[in-house]
Amino acid sequence: MHDIAAGYINLDAITILYLFGVGFVGGLVSGFIGSGGAFVLTPGMMSLGVPGLMAVASNMCHKFPKALVGALKRFKYGQVDVKLGIVLGVSAEAGVLYGAGIQEKIKTTFGDAGSNLYVSVAFVVILATVGGFVLYDAWKTYRSGNANTEEKAGKLAKWIQSINIPGTMVYFKSINARVSILFTIPLGFATGMMAATIAVGGFVGVPSMIYVLGAPSLMASATELVIAFVMGLGGSLKYALHGMVDIRLAMIILAGSLFGIQLGAIGTTYVKPFMIKVVMGVIMVIVLFSRGLMVPVYLSQLGLIDKLGDSTVKLLKTSSFAIMIFALLLGAFIVLRAMWQGKQAEKLQHAAGALEHGEV
């Protein structure tokens, strides 16, 4: 384990503040949409000199306690479907192991550049299709003027709910229907694979709970925290068995993210449900561009296109990271703004109510 010991970075005040700050913003977004932050935290730690695997392990070890605190908070608001979270979480764990195995194979066959290219292409394809659809759906809701009405299950979800496969049907309160676990298992598995590949399983988990199973956005994003807890706990244990977790980094990020996740969870009680989709869609689409910028870098490293100059590679890498941070900050801004507006609206409502009852 000597080579691992060499991976421990020195922590100065600036590094601690940086990790705390990114943790806070990541936590804020996670508390609101159920996931997020990991796509910035892992490369962020690596930019400080933390080896890749240790960055992934430490990120995971801050993720599960954060998700636990967020899930408990949102459970108090009645937004968590524990049963669905555990059912999806267990199959997600299998997906994580399978996804990690694929990563390993690609890495041994095609090297680091091949593995990075696979991750980036997965990012771009998934985020373009799922993120684009989520954002389009949020836009449609906003334009239709139905933002205040209760969300209804879509056609696909209704069809899934209508299929009865004896012996596999389970009732989920978030969906308010019985669904066959033969449908939930692949969804959980895909969520886990995404978590192992792009570090953010929620980009698949939340939309699939909303569009495939028919759960309301608020419950889907809250239930994702249970899945993140189950996956994060298993993943952390796996990495910790090999001594890969830098507990200092994990706990400093946790310090910031627990402030953030509480705030993000509170924020969900003030906003219209479609705001979950807005924040998630916006982040996904911006991150898509960030990863898209890196595709030519990896293609050039693999010799599939002409070699790029060092300055071009550096420019693409810096721009990609900056866009990722922008995505997270914009997400946090939308959450805080929506929360502020919701709070102001509530104040006005109370003032109006007090006037009506002659209390003023």
Added chain:
Amino acid sequence: MATGNAKKKPVGKMFVMGLISIALYALLLARQDEVNAIFAKGGWYAFLPIITAFVFSFVHGNFTGDFWTVLGVEAARKKREVK
């Protein structure tokens, strides 16, 4: 302006949890070399980072929750109906 059902803010609990949290972080950073050496061993020692994460999340999670409550940042009074 005081409303009859205004809840008492958990100032005392916030300070207690805050102090324990600071103590835990101070201890972790002060003994970081020993902690790193033990946690890097892996195997059965893998449970140590997991237990640490649970302990920190309990203490710091309670502190941060109370922190926002004391500041007056709380969930909307009329909860949104989620079915």
